[in-house]
Amino acid sequence: MAKDWRDILTTVGRNNTALAKAAPDAMKAFAGLAGAATADGAIDKKTKELMAVAISICIRCDGCIAYHAHSAIRAGATREEMVETIALAVEMGGGPSTVYGADALQAYDQLSS
Amino acid sequence: MAKDWRDILTTVGRNNTALAKAAPDAMKAFAGLAGAATADGAIDKKTKELMAVAISICIRCDGCIAYHAHSAIRAGATREEMVETIALAVEMGGGPSTVYGADALQAYDQLSS
């Protein structure tokens, strides 16, 4: 049964909001870190979000894949760029990255349509 | 869709029973290790279970979060203690720990009610 990536994305967002309310200082600082780390710079935001997807695949985190695939799409990432990001993750993670990489492709297809 | 942490907890328990039956020597030794590692001592059991929750978040293991959040609650952990445990896990794990940390907070809220 295919995963519902829009549901995963929504759940991550809602849970994150609850955590931010419970731990405002830490989560505000983390938001600042995330903002600084993904801002356009020598590397553009789209590419940084694709990097985050590659890491998410290699560490096997569904919620992270949903969040960063969505951010990459919003920043303009094409399907071909997502596919090449996944291939890089397979080089760096072997078989498990084929499993989570295939998930990431499915996430891209669902979240970009 | 919110995860059902009581169901996850029940499933972990039932599966663990099946494994203990199949591999009695190894699992009896592991139970001894778990008992020794979480006994009250210089650090109390409650704090040790919170440590286990922090590790579970950082290594991204839902079943572990369910089990150790439940044990922490039974040992008297407050919501504030769980929240601070999660914040520590975010420092040590970054973005993925926000995802699994938010899950741990949800687990706390469901399993303590």
Place this chain on the structure above:
Amino acid sequence: MAKDWRDILTTVGRNNTALAKAAPDAMKAFAGLAGAATADGAIDKKTKELMAVAISICIRCDGCIAYHAHSAIRAGATREEMVETIALAVEMGGGPSTVYGADALQAYDQLSS
């Protein structure tokens, strides 16, 4: 609620096919690697697939457990061999491996019946 390992296995297969279509060069090379790594040799294929199950447990990858437990079963792995593989994974992974190891035993039982 018990996981449906046949469904997980089917999903991994279908997603993998989609990824292979999208990234044919990388995935063909990975298939070559997987073929070379699991071929009968000084160690037989059955044992290699059990090794892959042990790794899958230790790195906490459900889809990998489904795929390699299935391959081990097809190569003739007995339940006792699976149980001893899980025990080894518990030595190498502690508590989290009891969670994913119990999952692997369930996967064996469902996929071999």
Place this chain on the structure above:
Amino acid sequence: MAKDWRDILTTVGRNNTALAKAAPDAMKAFAGLAGAATADGAIDKKTKELMAVAISICIRCDGCIAYHAHSAIRAGATREEMVETIALAVEMGGGPSTVYGADALQAYDQLSS
């Protein structure tokens, strides 16, 4: 040959300074996160640093062990508390945590003397 934990600690500090200079926005935000996550609260700073040690053992990070063992010592952690923290990490990480846990004990002994 025993590791020189004071040297590891010094190196982590010096490298971190170089990184903070190169990436000031991200590293300032991370420092804010670390400060919020380890402040005295419902759980005291000493315990939080021991939690960070437990995580560092389970994820196998020498530099992290050096840094957080040192912080725990400065916050007043006793050797017995460190030992119990390591035992908890062994429950949660199995054999690899015995290797890195034994390292953490050595770090404690060197850095507290």
Place this chain on the structure above:
Amino acid sequence: MAKDWRDILTTVGRNNTALAKAAPDAMKAFAGLAGAATADGAIDKKTKELMAVAISICIRCDGCIAYHAHSAIRAGATREEMVETIALAVEMGGGPSTVYGADALQAYDQLSS
């Protein structure tokens, strides 16, 4: 004491040659995978090597950092691009990524000079 990244890089290369000789089929297939995954395409080779550095930091692999930092440098990666790659890895990995990220910056500085 600062790590000697040129020495680490040389060692990785020499060891890899020995492994390729011992396991020619698997390693030739892996080389094919690596080649396909890092080829210029929708994403250029330089960016792909930086992605590999980000992953290497998050999974805490010194040898991988040496190899991919060197490949990124050869593909034209600037220090600013390396710094932003490290910041992204800190977002995705927290404290441990500050340790290995600072290592990666040191690797860049040594290997590019």
Place this chain on the structure above:
Amino acid sequence: MAKDWRDILTTVGRNNTALAKAAPDAMKAFAGLAGAATADGAIDKKTKELMAVAISICIRCDGCIAYHAHSAIRAGATREEMVETIALAVEMGGGPSTVYGADALQAYDQLSS
């Protein structure tokens, strides 16, 4: 500079002894787990130690590689069996496993001579 695996092995042993003295209950229980998990059974001890090597490569733990490569050698593992174990680890771990797998081959060669 090649690693000195006999030194790594000796250090792991010595540190482990110190940890066992400090945390006797937990470490005695862990020893029982390790004994049960690696005993001859449906799978022989040699193969179980090779499984432990494969896991050690995939999780990137030098001390674990030293310990389990040594145990595998003592149980009669051939170089060809070690090489095939490494190839399996490369399938399951990608590039990082080529780094640690090449280390494991070096460990085998040093510790078996």
